[in-house]
Amino acid sequence: MRVQVGEVMTSEVVSVAAATPFKEVAEVLLARGVSAVPVVDAENRVIGVVSEADLLLKEEFKEQYHREGYRPPLRVRLRHRLGRAGGGAGGSGGVGTKVRGDTAAELMTSPAVTIRPQAAVVYAMRLMDEHGVKRLPVVDGDGRIEGIVSRQDLLKVFLRSDEEIAREIRKDVLDHSAWVDTSAVEVTVHQGVVRLSGRMRQRSDTRILPGAVLRVNGVVGVVDDLQWDEDDVNA
Incomplete structure (x- = not known):
């Protein structure tokens, strides 16, 4: 089976409420050593995410810099104008809203990009x-x-043992290949690199199998040493 998000996720999650003040959000990020935190409502539903970038944006536009004669770069001034023009209601994630915001609801990016625990880790990567x-x-x-x-969690799929990867390839790829005879195919794995050897009846079949193996979580690469009995590609 493909590794699911629920198998690698961190279950102990720190979150903040919509009314959490700016400074408390910053303290949570620093104390937990994370770059972002979910914002939840009274029923623990995710309504947005506040990141370090959201908090730093407020600092970027402090009026004290203007009073001291500081003029931000053009790209920053343009972003500020766009934010004021399309900031919208609190929690929308507009630049203007975040600059003026003092609570998690005003600082957050919403709607949040979320994922289900049953989703494949490759979908989370995308x-x-x-x-x-x-x-x-x-x-x-x-x-x-x-x-x-997190990205670090997703890297766990590459820590699967060679034995586990080989076992999954034999069970979920070779043994489920009803479309072709794979009984003469051998699988060896070293440091996540899979070597396919042995024989298959048709050359076209040897082209399909490496792609199927490469989609197995934890596979770093595939070395194709497969031989064939019938060249149906150049026939």
């Missing part, structure tokens, strides 16, 4: 990359928080 975040709140079907998964 979500983090797509949204540029380092951690995702893990929620149940009602949006209530169950854990948090």
